[in-house]
Amino acid sequence: xxxxxxxxxxxxxxxxxxxxxxxxxxxxxxxxxxxxxxxxxxxxxxxxxxxxxxxxxxxxxxxxxxxxxxxxxxxxxxxxxxxxxxxxxxxxxxxxxxxxxxxxxxxxxxxxxxxxxxxxxxxxxxxxxxxxxxxxxxxxxxxxxxxxxxxxxxxxxxxxxxxxxxxxxxxxxxxxxxxxxxxxxxxxxxxxxxxxxxxxxxxxxxxxxxxxxxxxxxxxxxxxxxxxxxxxxxxxxxxxxxxxxxxxxxxxxxxxxxxxxxxxxxxxxxxxxxxxxxxxxxxxxxxxxxxxxxxxxxxxxxxxxxxxxxxxxxxxxxxxxxxxxxxxxxxxxxxxxxxxxxxxxxxxxxxxxxxxxxxxxxxxxxxxxxxxxxxxxxxxxxxxxxxxxxxxxxxxxxxxxxxxxxxxxxxxxxxxxxxxxxxxxxxxxxxxxxxxxxxxxxxxxxxxxxxxxx
Amino acid sequence: xxxxxxxxxxxxxxxxxxxxxxxxxxxxxxxxxxxxxxxxxxxxxxxxxxxxxxxxxxxxxxxxxxxxxxxxxxxxxxxxxxxxxxxxxxxxxxxxxxxxxxxxxxxxxxxxxxxxxxxxxxxxxxxxxxxxxxxxxxxxxxxxxxxxxxxxxxxxxxxxxxxxxxxxxxxxxxxxxxxxxxxxxxxxxxxxxxxxxxxxxxxxxxxxxxxxxxxxxxxxxxxxxxxxxxxxxxxxxxxxxxxxxxxxxxxxxxxxxxxxxxxxxxxxxxxxxxxxxxxxxxxxxxxxxxxxxxxxxxxxxxxxxxxxxxxxxxxxxxxxxxxxxxxxxxxxxxxxxxxxxxxxxxxxxxxxxxxxxxxxxxxxxxxxxxxxxxxxxxxxxxxxxxxxxxxxxxxxxxxxxxxxxxxxxxxxxxxxxxxxxxxxxxxxxxxxxxxxxxxxxxxxxxxxxxxxxx
Numbered sequence: 001x002x003x004x005x006x007x008x009x010x011x012x013x014x015x016x017x018x019x020x021x022x023x024x025x026x027x028x029x030x031x032x033x034x035x036x037x038x039x040x041x042x043x044x045x046x047x048x049x050x051x052x053x054x055x056x057x058x059x060x061x062x063x064x065x066x067x068x069x070x071x072x073x074x075x076x077x078x079x080x081x082x083x084x085x086x087x088x089x090x091x092x093x094x095x096x097x098x099x100x101x102x103x104x105x106x107x108x109x110x111x112x113x114x115x116x117x118x119x120x121x122x123x124x125x126x127x128x129x130x131x132x133x134x135x136x137x138x139x140x141x142x143x144x145x146x147x148x149x150x151x152x153x154x155x156x157x158x159x160x161x162x163x164x165x166x167x168x169x170x171x172x173x174x175x176x177x178x179x180x181x182x183x184x185x186x187x188x189x190x191x192x193x194x195x196x197x198x199x200x201x202x203x204x205x206x207x208x209x210x211x212x213x214x215x216x217x218x219x220x221x222x223x224x225x226x227x228x229x230x231x232x233x234x235x236x237x238x239x240x241x242x243x244x245x246x247x248x249x250x251x252x253x254x255x256x257x258x259x260x261x262x263x264x265x266x267x268x269x270x271x272x273x274x275x276x277x278x279x280x281x282x283x284x285x286x287x288x289x290x291x292x293x294x295x296x297x298x299x300x301x302x303x304x305x306x307x308x309x310x311x312x313x314x315x316x317x318x319x320x321x322x323x324x325x326x327x328x329x330x331x332x333x334x335x336x337x338x339x340x341x342x343x344x345x346x347x348x349x350x351x352x353x354x355x356x357x358x359x360x361x362x363x364x365x366x367x368x369x370x371x372x373x374x375x376x377x378x379x380x381x382x383x384x385x386x387x388x389x390x391x392x393x394x395x396x397x398x399x400x401x402x403x404x405x406x407x408x409x410x411x412x413x414x415x416x417x418x419x420x421x422x423x424x425x426x427x428x429x430x431x432x433x434x435x436x437x438x439x440x441x442x443x444x445x446x447x448x449x450x451x452x453x454x
Numbered sequence: 455x456x457x458x459x460x461x462x463x464x465x466x467x468x469x470x471x472x473x474x475x476x477x478x479x480x481x482x483x484x485x486x487x488x489x490x491x492x493x494x495x496x497x498x499x500x501x502x503x504x505x506x507x508x509x510x511x512x513x514x515x516x517x518x519x520x521x522x523x524x525x526x527x528x529x530x531x532x533x534x535x536x537x538x539x540x541x542x543x544x545x546x547x548x549x550x551x552x553x554x555x556x557x558x559x560x561x562x563x564x565x566x567x568x569x570x571x572x573x574x575x576x577x578x579x580x581x582x583x584x585x586x587x588x589x590x591x592x593x594x595x596x597x598x599x600x601x602x603x604x605x606x607x608x609x610x611x612x613x614x615x616x617x618x619x620x621x622x623x624x625x626x627x628x629x630x631x632x633x634x635x636x637x638x639x640x641x642x643x644x645x646x647x648x649x650x651x652x653x654x655x656x657x658x659x660x661x662x663x664x665x666x667x668x669x670x671x672x673x674x675x676x677x678x679x680x681x682x683x684x685x686x687x688x689x690x691x692x693x694x695x696x697x698x699x700x701x702x703x704x705x706x707x708x709x710x711x712x713x714x715x716x717x718x719x720x721x722x723x724x725x726x727x728x729x730x731x732x733x734x735x736x737x738x739x740x741x742x743x744x745x746x747x748x749x750x751x752x753x754x755x756x757x758x759x760x761x762x763x764x765x766x767x768x769x770x771x772x773x774x775x776x777x778x779x780x781x782x783x784x785x786x787x788x789x790x791x792x793x794x795x796x797x798x799x800x801x802x803x804x805x806x807x808x809x810x811x812x813x814x815x816x817x818x819x820x821x822x823x824x825x826x827x828x829x830x831x832x833x834x835x836x837x838x839x840x841x842x843x844x845x846x847x848x849x850x851x852x853x854x855x856x857x858x859x860x861x862x863x864x865x866x867x868x869x870x871x872x873x874x875x876x877x878x879x880x881x882x883x884x885x886x887x888x889x890x891x892x893x894x895x896x897x898x899x900x901x902x903x904x905x906x907x908x
Contacts, residue, residue, distance in 0.1 A: 136761035172789035307590035309792035335626035338763035
């Protein structure tokens with residue numbers, strides 16, 4: 001423990017204690033040269049001291065040269081007040097290691113935000129602040145009703161999802177909703193797609209909770225392996241498996257649903273993370289709708305379609321889980337700002353979101369087409385019918401070597417093995433996102449990539 | 455499983471399948487009377503079908519009378535299309551039970567938002583959207599640096615907290631940060647104040663994690679009982695214990711810190727949830743600053759000072775925990791919208807937040823004074839020197855009866871026993887918040903309260 005701390009004991013006058021406290025902060029380098037002190041009045045009000053006490057403490061600091069005062073600009077810390085030989089300030093904390101600055105245009109989580117509806121969003125945000133004083137108070141744990149209504153209408157029309165607003169829970173990103181699920185399913189043994197999306201696995205690892213990796217075939221999660229496992233909650237991405245890009249056919253969906261119905265306490269989590277984007281293939285509505293929503297917990301997010309910075313995701317709970325959800329999480333506060341909920345509700349209900357999706361779909365289709373045509377003939381392309389990434393395989397190549405050589409060319413690419421838990425992945429496969437690959441950049445970026453992999 | 459689902463099989467023409475799907479939604483009552491269908495063009499683009507396919511499906515719906523079309527306003531579902539004898543729509547889901555509508559002006563979580571800086575906040579929000587296209591992309595897991603810098607400066611000056619921006623983690627409310635802590639301290643056995651704040655306990659209950667309730671004396675958590683327990687993480691509210699209102703004196707803080715230093719792997723969580731408001735008593739800086747931040751995890755929130763709807767809280771991690779935090783949560787996305795982070799950073803750095811706190815402090819002081827003067831002589835008042843609630847005890851009275859009689863008078867009040875885990879609480883004690891008790895309302899509300907308790 002350090003002794004450079006304010007003590008506010010009973011023995012010495014308060015102004016002296018305040019003075020010593022500030023001196024100690026300056027000496028420790030915690031108040032930096034040129035930094036402005038709060039006004040006397042503000043500090044007095046905040047600390048519950050009289051103005052006189054603060055004035056005397058500031059007076060001492062001034063007279064001893066720790067701070068200087070200029071008319072109308074308050075007190076600032078002087079230069080070079082640390083005496084030689086005094087304890088130096090604490091060494092800088094370890095910083096996040098800077099990764100080499102590689103071009104990450106193939107990122108699978110990139111979003112092109114050039115289409116972001118700035119004007120509309122700014123207007124809706126401002127209206128939300130001004131027009132709804134009651135929005136400042138705490139809202140419903142599962143999110144405000146106008147947003148849940150608009151979302152339910154949207155999902156029913158566009159994804160074939162079947163739900164009432166009471167089943168929807170809004171949260172600040174998929175991970176925040178996974179916390180809700182982990183509380184709701186305390187005895188869940190999770191089946192994870194292998195290879196698959198790592199967020200849920202990391203959470204389970206961090207909490208020391210059990211999970212079972214289940215391999216995939218060309219139709220998605222292996223239903224036989226799932227049935228033979230100890231898992232009771234299967235997490236799947238049927239509309240566009242991450243990272244393989246497989247769209248799960250209706251037959252496999254039926255097999256998984258049958259697994260869920262076989263025993264009580266079994267659930268499917270359908271993460272529909274990038275279902276908004278399909279390129280010419282026939283649509284397969286959400287598994288949640290196939291099932292009528294009895295056994296499927298549905299997850300979706302606006303981070304891919306609006307902007308990663310906007311933290312709004314949602315889950316749809318089967319009616320059977322609602323009561324337990326309310327008992328366990330009904331007291332919690334919703335993790336999304338109510339202003340943002342209101343802005344998004346209006347954005348959805350006005351039809352602006354559908355228009356935005358349409359524009360985005362056209363842009364991403366062009367990017368996909370450009371990437372596919374540049375890659376064609378140089379390897380195998382899979383999973384390009386939907387979503388924002390595809391799988392590119394150059395048979396026989398070593399994945400690690402491809403990633404390293406791409407880095408030497410200045411590009412960050414991800415090998416399929418990065419997403420594997422236990423299952424071996426075919427060699428020579430790269431997971432390439434195209435949402436962040438502009439048409440101008442594509443030829444050079446793909447050129448470098450192809451030099452690296454061939 | 456229901457059969458009212460779209461099948462999109464290979465056997466019948468797509469337009470017929472689409473038509474049947476929409477019919478089934480209308481029959482099930484999921485598409486309601488008067489509801490507008492998406493435009494043909496929008497639906498075609500979204501489903502990846504040709505415009506002709508959708509036009510034929512809509513044509514069938516029109517000709518069979520399921521929908522009607524008006525120029526320039528699209529297709530709407532007609533009235534009364536469900537044939538008698540068909541399956542009725544699913545029964546309404548269980549709704550949250552409506553509590554009797556009691557006046558909740560004594561709520562301990564109320565915030566008076568009449569002082570909310572609408573104009574400033576709306577301007578800052580709008581600027582954040584317009585001026586920072588890069589804010590749309592994913593930010594740092596622990597929150598953006600400008601906010602963490604401004605927050606560190608503020609906490610250092612106002613709370614004596616010592617930290618570098620690298621130690622700060624921003625999240626969407628205290629509960630979101632508790633999730634971070636639960637992942638960071640997977641072997642934590644938590645010591646909880648008894649009586650105390652229930653959020654952490656609920657989370658631990660939901661996850662089946664162990665905790666130990668520790669009783670309080672007039673100086674806060676009982677350090678001897680803590681030392682004798684199996685706990686290694688103690689959660690305390692030293693600046694204004696919830697719900698007793700005790701401010702922990704420096705001596706007890708020292709005892710708790712000594713406990714933490716006795717063995718590696720012991721931590722204190724200091725929840726400084728309403729430290730911003732003190733009324734005339736001497737300030738005691740945060741325990742985090744006393745310790746130099748080595749053993750104390752500091753938690754704070756803007757929900758009490760700005761508005762409950764604004765979900766921004768923060769924690770300060772000891773340097774020793776930083777590396778582990780980055781390994782466990784460095785990949786997660788921050789749960790707070792970057793627009794709101796940027797707006798708040800500007801609000802703090804400009805000094806507007808300090809001014810806002812000052813105005814709020816004056817308002818809440820007046821409300822506290824009004825409540826105290828109305829209660830004086832009718833019972834014992836404790837914990838009124840700080841924060842936004844006080845403890846009012848009418849010795850010898852039955853708590854449950856007081857709460858019931860207040861409800862009969864139309865007011866919701868909370869007995870101290872509501873916050874107890876295992877320790878017996880003194881009878882006849884009510885926890886009264888005053889932040890939501892306007893001066894106009896106070897005489898009538900307190901009058902009713904006093905009728906109920908005497």
